Amino acid sequence: MGSTQKTDQGDTRQHNVGEFFSSLASDALQAFQAYVSVVCYPAHAMLFEEQGEASSMLILVEGCAKISVNSSDGKRLILWIARPVELLGLTSVLRGNCHEVTAETVHPCRIASIRRHEFLDFLVRYPAVYQGVARELSVEMSRARERMRIMGLSSSATIKLAWLLLEWSADGGRTTGRGTSVSVPLTHEEMGECIGVTRETVSRAMAELRQRRLIDLHGSALIITNRFALESFAQGLHPATPREASSTANRAGRRRFPGTLARGVTEITAGRRPN
Numbered sequence: 073m074g075s076t077q078k079t080d081q082g083d084t085r086q087h088n089v090g091e092f093f094s095s096l097a098s099d100a101l102q103a104f105q106a107y108v109s110v111v112c113y114p115a116h117a118m119l120f121e122e123q124g125e126a127s128s129m130l131i132l133v134e135g136c137a138k139i140s141v142n143s144s145d146g147k148r149l150i151l152w153i154a155r156p157v158e159l160l161g162l163t164s165v166l167r168g169n170c171h172e173v174t175a176e177t178v179h180p181c182r183i184a185s186i187r188r189h190e191f192l193d194f195l196v197r198y199p200a201v202y203q204g205v206a207r208e209l210s211v212e213m214s215r216a217r218e219r220m221r222i223m224g225l226s227s228s229a230t231i232k233l234a235w236l237l238l239e240w241s242a243d244g245g246r247t248t249g250r251g252t253s254v255s256v257p258l259t260h261e262e263m264g265e266c267i268g269v270t271r272e273t274v275s276r277a278m279a280e281l282r283q284r285r286l287i288d289l290h291g292s293a294l295i296i297t298n299r300f301a302l303e304s305f306a307q308g309l310h311p312a313t314p315r316e317a318s319s320t321a322n323r324a325g326r327r328r329f330p331g332t333l334a335r336g337v338t339e340i341t342a343g344r345r346p347n
Contacts, residue, residue, distance in 0.1 A: 092204040093157060100198040107194060108184045119175040119183065126171050127139035128185045132156050135181030136257050140174050140265070150266045153178070153257055155243060159208050165191060166205070178257045191243065222307045223268055227308070230277040232267035234306040237287065241296055250288065251297040 096104065110133060113119070119130060119137060137154045151173065154160060164171045165188045187193075195201055218239070226232040237254055245252040257261075259279070261271040269277075281287045286302045288295045296302055 091270045092159060092208055095204045095207075096201065096217050097198075100194075100201060103197065104186070104194060108192045110182055110184045113177050113181045115116065115177055117177045117181075119177065120171050121174045122172060123170045126161055126188060129162055129165045129191050129289070130175070131158040131184040131186075132158050132160060133182040133184050136178045137181060138174075138176050138258075138262070140176070141172075142174060146214070148265050150262060151219055153240070153243075162205070162208055163212065171185050173282055225265075226306075227272045228277075229267065229269045229279065230280045231306050232269070233263070233274060233277040234286070234302055236263065236266055236279065237294070237296060238299070238303055238306060239283075241299065245296070245299075248295065251295045252299050254294045254296060257292050265340055 093101065097115065101144050108131070108263070113135075120126070122142060132154050134156060136156075137160065138150050139154055139160070140148050140150045142148045143169075154175070160175050161171060168188075222232055222235045228233065241252050241254045247253075247255050258266070260274040264271050264274045267274075278287070278289075281302075282289065284305070285297060286305060288297050
């Protein structure tokens with residue numbers, strides 16, 4: 073693991089959380105908090121690796137992390153970008169086997185951890201929590217299915233990239249006067265590792281989407297100028313010519329994954345629905 077800096081568990085601020093925590097009753101949430109410790113990690117720190125022991129479950133409190141699988145010859149496929157407040161390593165912790173994926177921070181992150189035996193004890197004490205666990209596992213399955221669809225059924229690298237941008241916009245896109253602003257946490261090389269192509273291919277695909285006026289770049293900011301047209305292009309419904317894509321309409325597309333990333337997330341215990 074990378075170098076870490078322990079933080080005072082009492083120094084926590086309220087924030088909006090995902091379905092797992094928002095569904096916990098007050099007594100269950102209080103019991104869960106008693107188990108966890110919060111640690112700060114720098115960018116590019118390894119949280120856990122494939123075949124490593126799944127001794128703890130992690131909760132991404134702040135920041136984002138790459139979840140990937142790696143081949144013996146050094147090739148990497150990034151499965152998804154984990155964002156607050158996702159559970160990392162849940163499947164391996166439940167099954168008691170080694171990690172099947174690798175998790176690495178993209179930016180400096182705050183990570184809450186709970187030891188495997190303590191998490192299993194928590195589930196025994198609060199069986200209603202299994203509903204939240206089932207939802208988290210269903211999200212993982214949906215992501216895996218989506219990745220297979222993109223990798224196996226998309227006819228070109230440009231369409232694969234379009235789906236990737238749509239995925240990111242659904243997870244945290246922000247509506248602006250020019251379109252949907254998308255946070256792009258990865259380099260072109262890493263984006264290529266998400267869709268199985270080279271960095272040069274990503275650059276060419278990005279240029280093609282710009283030529284079609286489906287996206288625009290302003291420094292490090294990427295704008296989907298017409299999200300409806302971009303999704304139609306990705307689905308092969310129409311060629312999305314520059315004339316068609318220049319429409320001022322910016323209709324929201326269909327969500328691909330549950331769970332919208334809330335901005336300003338800083339801790340794992342807030343944003344709960346009232347009991």
